[in-house]
Amino acid sequence: QEQEKRLQGLLIRKFIVTLIVVGIVEFIITTVSDRFVMPVMAEAFFGDHEMSEAFSTVAVTRYVLEIFLGAVMGFMIRFLPLPLRIPAGSYIDRLIEGGESRFFASGQNGIIAQLPLREKITITLLILGISLIMAVPYIVAAVRFTIVTMREFKKIAGLRMQARKDYERRRNLMISDIAHDLRTPITTVSGYAQALVDGLVKDEDKQAYLEAICAKSRGMNDLIQLLFDYTRLDSEGFELKKEKTDICEMVRECAAGLYTDAESAGMGMDVDIPDKSIFLDLDRAQFKRVINNIMINAIRHNDKGCDIGISVCEDGNRLNITIADKGKPVPEDMAVHIFEPFFMGDASRNSRGGSGLGLSVAKKITDMHGFKLRLLQGCDMNKIRGIGDYSKAFVISMGL
Incomplete structure (x- = not known):
């Protein structure tokens, strides 16, 4: 979608620039022709004949186009139903006569008709x-x-093909x-x-087994x-099953549910949630999955030893749920792909685990x-209120 929007914007800009350039070139050609070419032609072929505006570049081009269009329409008229041929034929005759009358007609108004054959x-x-030339x-x-x-279409097709290959490779x-994990x-x-x-385990070790x-x-x-x-x-x-949900209470439940996991990992958890109810329409079960996936x-x-911060903060007409930490920032080349399915940015995957789907699921549910x-992360952290002293943050923004 982003590529299509970029292409649409590019084509609109190119089209506008093309129209401007064509207009400027046409103006230059018309001006030069009317000032230098047409007067010389009028003098050479007609002498003192009063041409007024009839022999201008634009007028001549218009008359030629009228004759050309009339001829094309005259050829196509044979394919029209019989009741339409008579009115269409009359219109074509008037169109051609309009072009011929000033240049090719015989009589007082026929400019070219008065010339010798060679000059015609x-x-x-x-x-x-x-x-x-026009x-x-x-x-x-x-x-x-x-x-x-x-x-541009070929470029986008190439990017899509490469994205598809990357998707297949990650999948x-x-x-x-x-x-391996299973x-x-x-x-x-x-x-x-x-x-x-087989009875190989001692009674005192059975509970541990x-x-x-x-x-x-549970892991599987x-x-x-x-x-x-x-x-x-x-x-x-x-389809999402939306219902009025207290956002503050829901985030509080998610934080409480994963507090033991954070503590077992040697991490501190700082929770900053307003002591009030803020209701929004959402699928409670699916949105809890979003919060849990980001926290996990x-x-x-x-x-x-890394600290994790979870906060809910109103910012004007928006509500932000922030899950931040003081860990190492995500490299930029990985950050742009972090919500893509099957993306594994951590080199030490075997020790940390994960499937590369958690954040993708969270992003999909949020978008829905x-x-x-x-x-x-970095300077972008200043865009959101209430993040605190953290190195990076996942922020969910919702309209109130």
Whole structure:
């Protein structure tokens, strides 16, 4: 969509510039012709004949076009139904006579008709030449505009093809990573379960084995649920189930639910949520998934000791939910792709985990609500009120 908007803006600008250039060139050609060429032709062929405005460049070109259009329409009239041929024929006759009357007609008003045959042929060729010269800027502009348009379409097609290749590459890598993420806990669960079945585990160690099996099972379930969520959002017929929801209470619940995870990762959590109710229409279950995915991303992809800040802040007629941290900023080449599906920006994936779908799911759900999710870091952090002393922040902006 961004590429299409950019192309649309570019073509509009090119079209306006082309019109301006063609207008300037036409004005120059007309001025030069009327001041230097047409007077010489009038003097050479007609002597003292009073031409008034009849022999101007614009008038001559118009008359030639009238005759040309009349001839074309005369050819096409045979394809019209019979009832339409008579009125169409009358119009064509008037059109051609209008062009001929000043130059080719016999009689007092027939300018060219009064000339000898040789001069008739010469001046007719000159008039056609002037008309062609007048048409050159339009032809060149049309060709140039077509070339620019085709080049831009080819460029966009190339970008889309490259984006598709990158998407396929990330998807294949994601499938490989997910297979690895599922195979490892499955192997662990299978091994622990077999050890319990075979009676190889001491009674005092059974609880630890069972807890490990439960933990690995929950991890596999979370990963499968994330895949399910992503594919379901793209499925036909999926609709949000919106209801009036207290945003402050919902964010408070999400923060409380992940507080233990942050604490286990050695991270502090600073929660700044107004002690009041702010209601908006949204799908509560899906939007809680947005908050949770962003918070899990912050916990998973930052180092131990990193502080996380969660805030809800009114900014004029907008409400901002901010999930910020003091971790390392995301490199710019990764930040532009961070919401794309299957994108894995962390080089140490095997140690941190993740599927590359969490933020993509969050972005898709946010867009479906008509809200805006963005990553801010560096100087952009000053654009949002109430972020505090953090290095980067995911901000969800909603209209009140």
